[in-house]
Amino acid sequence: GQNIDQPTEMTATEGAIVQINCTYQTSGFNGLFWYQQHAGEAPTFLSYNVLDGLEEKGRFSSFLSRSKGYSYLLLKELQMKDSASYLCAIKVGNQGGKLIFGQGTELSVKP
Amino acid sequence: KAGVTQTPRYLIKTRGQQVTLSCSPISGHRSVSWYQQTPGQGLQFLFEYFSETQRNKGNFPGRFSGRQFSNSRSEMNVSTLELGDSALYLCASSYQTSLFYSGANVLTFGAGSRLTVL
Numbered sequence: 297g298q299n300i301d302q303p304t305e306m307t308a309t310e311g312a313i314v315q316i317n318c319t320y321q322t323s324g325f326n327g328l329f330w331y332q333q334h335a336g337e338a339p340t341f342l343s344y345n346v347l348d349g350l351e352e353k354g355r356f357s358s359f360l361s362r363s364k365g366y367s368y369l370l371l372k373e374l375q376m377k378d379s380a381s382y383l384c385a386i387k388v389g390n391q392g393g394k395l396i397f398g399q400g401t402e403l404s405v406k407p
Numbered sequence: 408k409a410g411v412t413q414t415p416r417y418l419i420k421t422r423g424q425q426v427t428l429s430c431s432p433i434s435g436h437r438s439v440s441w442y443q444q445t446p447g448q449g450l451q452f453l454f455e456y457f458s459e460t461q462r463n464k465g466n467f468p469g470r471f472s473g474r475q476f477s478n479s480r481s482e483m484n485v486s487t488l489e490l491g492d493s494a495l496y497l498c499a500s501s502y503q504t505s506l507f508y509s510g511a512n513v514l515t516f517g518a519g520s521r522l523t524v525l
Binding site: 394400 | 411438439440450451452455462463465497499500519
């Protein structure tokens, strides 16, 4: 089966840097996604990693280590609007639109 | 271009009733997936349709069913509603060129249909 773990809650200060970790166990790994979900809204795509290494996109970066079953999402220069739930999800095999999601990490950014 | 549209946005049903939810994907997207989101279980995969065929199904009872039409619009149905079916039902579409697409199929989610079962 598949298992994904990420912290339930995190708190950080505006302007700071925060790292949200995600560990997973699965067979047939075929990519890892990060989504952001504000309360009452739809999840929105942040990043995708399928090879080891760091992907940078503006203030957000995502890292993957396939051998360790580990990923992190790095948010720099935190803003109040970054307060949201961050969802780690893995794609298994070529199963199209089927993603296995973690429980999500609720990030609170304080002034 | 228009996003993923889900209707209705909110609905209240009583136990034993059935409900049908609708999803219109982004134009050109042939894959539609459905997810259930609850505070306790998070996002859980229900099923996926591609070109009117169900290609994947999650671990939900047979009361949960779906279909996809030739224009890629999709519906999901839940029969004999239970209190535990109260959840946010999210539809997501993605662009895939074939049934065995191996690329980074980014899911674009709709705003969801929030179902309350009393």
